[in-house]
Amino acid sequence: MHSSAPAIQLDRISRHYRMGETSVRAVDEVSLTVPENDFLALLGSSGSGKSTLLNLIAGLDRPTSGSIHTDGHDLASLCSVDLARYRRNTIGMIFQSFNLLPRMTLEENVELPLRLAELDRAERPARVREALERVRLTHRLGHRPSELSGGEQQRVAIARALVNRPKILLADEPTGNLDSATGEAILTLLRELQSHLGMTIVMVTHERPLAEKFANRLATMADGKLLSVGPAKDLRQ
């Protein structure tokens, strides 16, 4: 099912913060390989370092030590401009609180990454429509996020994350603000999109049952360290 070349390769990644006199090891010597088209769930309690690890993969943060290779990029060697381009073209991100821009319509929110990618204006409407079709929200193009339910907002966020056709989708607690039924619906959609579009998904969550149900593999973190990595089915057993 998985091709042999990894989509994400983390090698002894650490991220330390200074908090006054003390140094906090948010991520501590984590090595992890995520193959292409994998759906990996990062599990762990609050403060375990899973979101920090996701931000490092997203290129929003830089590791204190170690190396990250994603889709042929050595993130450590990228300057800030190249890192922005990497986020734009290779990564799609969704968040717990959706992070849609409230004054923009759905259409404009989804168009935003295309503006940043400087895609020709004439091509944008079709791309936006295509992305919204995938999340089944084309009938609400002109609505603002506040007029939508939580599940719908997350679907818009997914459309926005996919509009630039990324190879890696990073989801930070995508079901955290949703009821369990809606959460399941969102993850069903993610799986569906993955099988259609063929992309790698790394999802941070603390909801083990959902992770076990939808992810291929589970990785568990605690105190910045990676405790275990394995196929979801094995863990379920």
Added chain:
Amino acid sequence: MKPRDLTDLAFRNLRESILRNTLTTLGVAVGVASFVAIISIGVGLQQLASRRLSESGLFDTIVVTPKNNFRGMNRPNPEPESGKPPRALDEDARKEFEKLPSVVEVYPQIRFFTEVRFNNKPYATVVAGMPDSSKNSGAFDGMQGHFFSSTAADEAILQIEFAKELSDQPSSLVGQDLILRYAERQALPTSATSRGTSMNPPDAPSGGFSIVPRELHLKIVGIVETEPAAGYGGYGSGRLLMPLEAASALRAAQVNDLRDIVRDSASNKTSYSSLSVRAKSPSQVQSIEDSIKKMGFRAFSLLDASKSLRIFFTVFDLLVGIFGSLALAIATLGIVNTLVMAILERRREIGVLKALGASDSDVQQLFFVEAGVMGFLGGILGIGFGWILSRAMTAGTNYYLYRQNLNPIELTAVPWWLALAALVIAVLVSLAAGLYPASRAAKLNPVDALRYE
């Protein structure tokens, strides 16, 4: 991001906090308005002074005299290398001057001392011929009566001081007649002065003339407060003004006529002791003056005085501009404040933009454009406000002048370059004000920004 997308997003952001951004933009507008209004006074005063001086004929007039005039008679020829006899300042020369670029008109200076009889009493005065163009010079604005009905009318306009000599109630003089007594110059035949010499050398003395006393009835049509000077270099300002053609037709003997006796008059063409050449504007005086000198005449102008005037007003504008800029400086602090507040409010949004792939420079440019848009809109509004303010100042000043029975003036002026400069300054100053907030927004850590609630 492409410029159009940046502008779109900037306008959207500005609309979002419409009240605060409108107030900030109004702050810029008030700053620009005060700048425009204050500079407009400087420009208006400069234009007023330039206009008055230009109307006086001091700075746009070149007085041309032939090289062989009285002053040069006992002195060595200033341009001996030419080797040619000096050119006569005649009708041909006049036509040549008229053909020069930027020459508005060429006219002879006619001024002569003479006597006027009014109510059988003699009054000594100076008569000056006024070209028709002087009607629009501003010197006759607010005069009593009217300007000459035609260029050859036997009419007179009196200077107020002279009119007061004639009557205790000068205004009653309009419509009355006076008698001008003058000496007409009549040329004698050349043979009468050749003293029997059959061959006259080219620079032999001229034919000479006789002087015949004449009288002319003139109707007083107006009384003028100011002292219109038809150029300079004459013998003093005219106190009795006549249409130039009428004055010219009198062939009244002038002081300079004495030199004509010793001048070559091989040709019988009318020659002038001097001609006034008026340029379109003082800036063209130098080139016209040079061209005339090349033709072989003497030419004088007061251009240097005009240059000093321009330097004075440039310094004056600079000083008033500094005061005018103070309000604009305060307005820029408003922009800094607004944008810094916007960073706090839009912290999370900046984080989202960066997560979606916006580079630091995208974020920086976005804030920059927002500052520029506020500066641009504030600039446009400010130019409008400034213009209204300047018109109000002119109207207020003219109301005061009207109450004082004085003529209205254009105190202020907002030329296109001032409007353009104000707009450019408003945008540049606003961009400078956006420099700090924009770089602060660009440096925001996206992880911290996304965590911000």
